[in-house]
Amino acid sequence: MSLKEKEKELKKNLIAEVALQLFSSRPFEAVTVDEIAREVGCGKGTIYLYFKNKDHLLTCLISRELEKLCHDIEEQCLHNADLLTAIDNYLVLQFQFFRGYNQILSSWVRRRLQNQVREEWMEDIQNKLGRKLEMAVAVFERGQEEKRLIPVESYELARLLEAIFQDATFPFVGEKSWDSDPERIISLMKLVLTRGILA
Amino acid sequence: MSLKEKEKELKKNLIAEVALQLFSSRPFEAVTVDEIAREVGCGKGTIYLYFKNKDHLLTCLISRELEKLCHDIEEQCLHNADLLTAIDNYLVLQFQFFRGYNQILSSWVRRRLQNQVREEWMEDIQNKLGRKLEMAVAVFERGQEEKRLIPVESYELARLLEAIFQDATFPFVGEKSWDSDPERIISLMKLVLTRGILA
């Protein structure tokens, strides 16, 4: 029995992995269930054995990745004794996460606006995002206590940084060249965010 | 003759206005041409009299709004004698623009990824975005000469701020409450961006 469940879990993960790749490379609407099944190497119906829905599949992916992110933040930021390193790590993690999953997150928001995401699935995501935010708040709170941050409400600060990183990774307009060197971008962002743009 | 053209222009603007509202409230895919026509109070075919395409309609909207933005930036930033005010205005304009048109812009990017935006229409948008960026660069360049900005390549800085504002306005996850007070957000952003988060 446990063996069977292990196998199921494995298959579910496989599907999720493949879907992640596809949803990351193209908008949600441009990826068909057919294509996912073909890529996974299973029948179309099989996908519906593991996920209620195309939207459910999307939600599960995000949930999984958010879980990983929370884990990383907890380890590298929350439990990190050095405040500056903690903040630094936080910025990098945010950047990498949003950069990697921007397409997917944006798809999810879009589906949500169209009321295609069931309440129960939404809650799961909201909870994880809440946890993530709380951890950031905790870090900034510590910064306030140590008087090493500008005097701003920690919660607002956390929200702001979250927002900033969301779109700083959005595959937007203008020349593509800028997107091509993440290293530069993140270091530039850290510079601006820690020192401001004024000399 | 001029009267007729005036009327046509008026009608085109009316359609554009209505479409702007709808595309702003919901993703592109969730708005049907039928609905736009109904809202305008005309037949479906009429829309196609003024715009080649649903995608063309979207592009025209953006082009129109970008034009306005460029005009404002030129006036309030480029031609502003005081550097700090110029930068301040720039940040506010960016924020308002992306906040107001984020849904639309995001729709456009998505359609572009699916190769639904004709080359010629894309160029129009790209040109305007280029102009906008150049103006920002010019402002930052001046800041560098006056030694009032951190020593960072102006072009990169402009790109970064553009990116930051794109998503800082993205109607993303988490609690919606945060989105509800733009005034607070923009002042917080300006604080962080000018002074950095470290004390």
Place this chain on the structure above:
Amino acid sequence: MSLKEKEKELKKNLIAEVALQLFSSRPFEAVTVDEIAREVGCGKGTIYLYFKNKDHLLTCLISRELEKLCHDIEEQCLHNADLLTAIDNYLVLQFQFFRGYNQILSSWVRRRLQNQVREEWMEDIQNKLGRKLEMAVAVFERGQEEKRLIPVESYELARLLEAIFQDATFPFVGEKSWDSDPERIISLMKLVLTRGILA
């Protein structure tokens, strides 16, 4: 009054001429009323002042050209003293007519099959085709009396030749090169039709 009518006639002819060109170059369905109007240099509505219908326009064209053909056949065949020359002329006229107007004729038949051609318009065409056929029959009848044709019912022979020329000019498959030399085709046809393919 007569002047006005002359002008009307002239305009009607102009529209017919332009439509003829367009319907000859592409299938009926692929030519829009807009395009005809643009090419003529008048408004779309104007066309409907002179013709009830797009199908009516098509019918009128054919009627006009058929009239010309009947005229030519009467002159060059029916009133020609020399039987062989009469037949020869008939073959050439048929060939040129069907070659020039095959697209249009084929369009008309198609529309008729879709019941888009009003009874009254159809009759006009049928009458002219009847006249044309009768003339051919008359020529062949004479040939029979002079015992210079194979003993076949004249009516059937006329119908057969008509049919042969219809499709011998149809812009069909295979290499296009063959179509390119009408002179060769017509002389070859005449050879085969007068002597048969057997040596």
Place this chain on the structure above:
Amino acid sequence: MSLKEKEKELKKNLIAEVALQLFSSRPFEAVTVDEIAREVGCGKGTIYLYFKNKDHLLTCLISRELEKLCHDIEEQCLHNADLLTAIDNYLVLQFQFFRGYNQILSSWVRRRLQNQVREEWMEDIQNKLGRKLEMAVAVFERGQEEKRLIPVESYELARLLEAIFQDATFPFVGEKSWDSDPERIISLMKLVLTRGILA
């Protein structure tokens, strides 16, 4: 596995059969996919499971029938020892083919003129038509060697006969009654083609 494929093939054939009937009775444009589906007794989408396109469906039909024709010509003409019988058979086969499929062929040509037939599908048809023509050429070549045909280039002769039969079967104007006795038409054509119209 083979069973499933057999069933699929069967269904594909069923659809093709029904479509053949409909496209034969009316022009391509006048037959809707809905109608085909209804006639077959399946959903609209099912059609697209077996054929990429409405145009693809049309092309497949023609390809299938051309294949049969090629097979018949090979058997009854190319491998026939008696030249006259071979030619006779060829004329009959041509007549029957074009008479039966004229509407469809004409539709195909029309769609091609409107660039609705993909290159790859066109090639398939062209190839088969090429094969068919080559076989006719071979027969006539033999006739030339045996000095039993008028001294005309075999290729041109084959093309001419092809053309003649195409349109001799076109459901054209005039009284329909003539069309009603194929036997008479074909015998008359053979008479004319073998002996010419002159006595």
Place this chain on the structure above:
DNA sequence: AATGAATGAGGTTTCATTCAT
């Protein structure tokens, strides 16, 4: 008489989801 803006019926195609095997 001439115009051309407005209309909306109608057709093709896609694709998430179901369900019999």
Place this chain on the structure above:
DNA sequence: TATGAATGAAACCTCATTCAT
């Protein structure tokens, strides 16, 4: 459990025709 054939709703777009000016 796994499959993939079947489905049909839904959306975009075209274009002949009308009619107010």
